Amino acid sequence: MKRLPLFLDLSEAPCLVIGGGEVAARKIASLVDAGARVTIVAPLLGDAAAELAERHDLDVELREFEEDDVRGRLFVIAATGDSEVNRRACAACRERRVLINTVDDATLSTAIFPSIVDRAPVTVAVSTGGASPTLARRIREQIETLLPAATGRLADFLGRRRERVRASMPDIDARRRLWEQALDGNVAALIGKGDEAAADAELARLVAGDAPEGFVSLVGAGPGDPDLLTLKALRALQRADVIYHDNLVSPAVLELGRRDARRVYVGKRRAFSGTRQSDINALMLADAKQGLRVVRLKGGDPFIFGRGGEEIETLRRHGIEFEVIPGITAALGCAAYAGIPLTHRDWAQSVRFVTGHLKDDIVNLDWPELAKPDQTLVVYMGLVGLRQLSAQLIGHGMAPDTPSATISRGTLEDQAVVAAPISGLAQAVEEADLPGPTTTIIGRVVDLRAQLGRSR
Ligand SMILES: C[S@@+](CC[C@H](N)C(=O)[O-])C[C@H]1O[C@@H](n2cnc3c(N)ncnc32)[C@H](O)[C@@H]1O
Structure with missing residues (x-):
């Protein structure tokens, strides 16, 4: 291992930031967040650094860096963009055994900033040892997707109960099994749901030796x-x-x-x-x-x-x-992948999701309401009732040339779309012999498909 990962407690620790630009400001913000006592040395401060210095009452020295500035510091950050100053800062820190991070230069750093996944109090730090910060960020993104947002809450919950469980279960192996059961089972899921009382009840069951609940x-x-x-x-x-x-x-x-x-x-x-x-x-x-x-x-x-x-x-x-x-419903998936916005400022101020399944060979819907203009209808149904659907809509006043489209196997690789005026949709769909499942969208928004350049 080229670098030892450590989590530093910087509260009240004397730290120095050399430089006053945008990058320096980001580092100053991190140090302030960690509770450090920050001094800034720079000939000039940019707006962000000046604002931070004022808000947190930081020590600022508006002048060039001098080697002696690093004396007595726990941690120094060189963020100057001037490689000569950075090199001098690094040499001064090495000589005085002070940790230094030089922004964007691992060779001039005894400490480097990892990419961080923050689910406080859980922190995951990723480093490539300075080889590729971009790769570190990618890895961090992958970890972000794996860790539920409630991970921090779960850690808090478990931490607050550790002593109590230790007191009632002196055996360390039994305790380890208990924590594993808690994490594999309902305790974690209930914390994810935000139900701490139920999580407590489940933990108590596990401590009592009851089998975990499903x-x-x-x-x-x-x-x-x-x-x-x-x-x-x-x-x-x-x-x-x-x-x-x-x-x-x-x-x-x-x-x-x-x-x-x-x-x-x-x-x-x-x-x-x-x-x-x-x-x-x-x-x-x-x-x-x-x-x-x-x-x-x-x-x-x-x-x-x-x-x-x-x-x-x-x-x-x-x-x-x-x-x-929740999941993405067929209406939203089909519309997006077919290039049909479901609402439009001029043409559809509302959208209705209806199911058109046959009951006793009849599609029974509120036809006068559905036939009204300036709305979009999304009909969840197979193809069987399509003729009846269009006849009823037209019979109740829908314009026969109202644009419509049936989307087959929406969002899948073999998605197919058949578009026609509502009066001819059933015929066109029968001719295309579409496989299910299918969803039908009716309304003037369907015409926007052409503008969005969809081919499927
Ligand atoms: C019983 S409903 C279930 C709807 C589902 N819960 C949803 O939110 O999408 C079944 C209907 O959903 C529609 N559907 C589901 N997946 C579809 C897809 N990939 N493409 C087109 N329509 C789909 C069809 O109209 C199908 O008859």
Whole structure:
């Protein structure tokens, strides 16, 4: 290891910043944040540095750097942009055994700033030893996506309970197992949900030696493109012991789960007659009661035409802890990938999401409302009721030339769009023989597609 990573306590420590420009100002701000006593030496101060100096009542010496300035400091930052001054500062610090960071020059630094992921009190520092700050930043970005925003809150929660747990569990191995159970199971998930009281109750159960409780995440898988998954959904998938999914969930999304997670198909496909909602609820319940982490993956968003509410109701009735992670619904995914803005200042001041599924061969909707102009309709439905839909809309006053488009397999690689006036849409879609799932968008905004230059 070329450099030893350390986390310095700089509170009240005498530190020196040489230079008064923008870069120096950023370093001054970091030192002030860490509680250091900062002196600035520079012939001139830029606005940002001057503002910081005034706000925090810092010592400022408006003159050239002198070697003796580093005496008695714990840490010096050379941010001058003048390589000769930086070199002299570094030599002075080495001679007096003072730590120095020279901005953008690892060879003139005994200490370098890492890239930081800040989830206080958790801090992750990444360094490439000065070889490539850009690579360090990339790595930091990857870590940012892995660590939930609640990581700091979780650390605080665990820290505040450490003493109490130590007192009631003297055995160190038992304690380690307990903390691992807490992190793998509900305690972390409940803190993520912001429910500290429930997390405390679960921790108390674990301390008492009870088996951990299960947890269900109702996760929106988005319309298909796996890159549209939220970070939270991805984390839930990667923690899951078992994943329930149906046909609207794309295989690419499913693959993002842990390799060894049990995957259970509960949809309706080909010869498979489909699992009834009550059976799905019972299966999830049984797994959760066994202490498993269950993910119920639903296409799009679980609360939009997804029966998510019913699944939650069952869990709530049985006292199972759960969370709902929203997803990008088909309307939003299809519209964005087809180049159709759903609202427009001049043409559509509102947008309605309706489901056009047939009941007893009839699509039953509030036609007079839906036929009104200056709005966009997004119809979640297969192709079967499309003729009826357009006939009803036109019959209730919609202009027959109202632009419309049916989007098949939106956001997936093979997405296809058929656009036509509403009077001819059903015919055009039949001729194109589109595969499902499909969503239909109706309204003048559909014409904007051409301007946005979409080809699919
Ligand atoms: C039972 S609803 C579920 C909607 C889902 N919860 C959501 O928020 O997107 C099923 C309908 O969603 C629409 N849908 C879902 N994924 C789609 C996709 N990738 N492309 C087009 N339409 C889609 C279709 O209209 C399909 O019939």
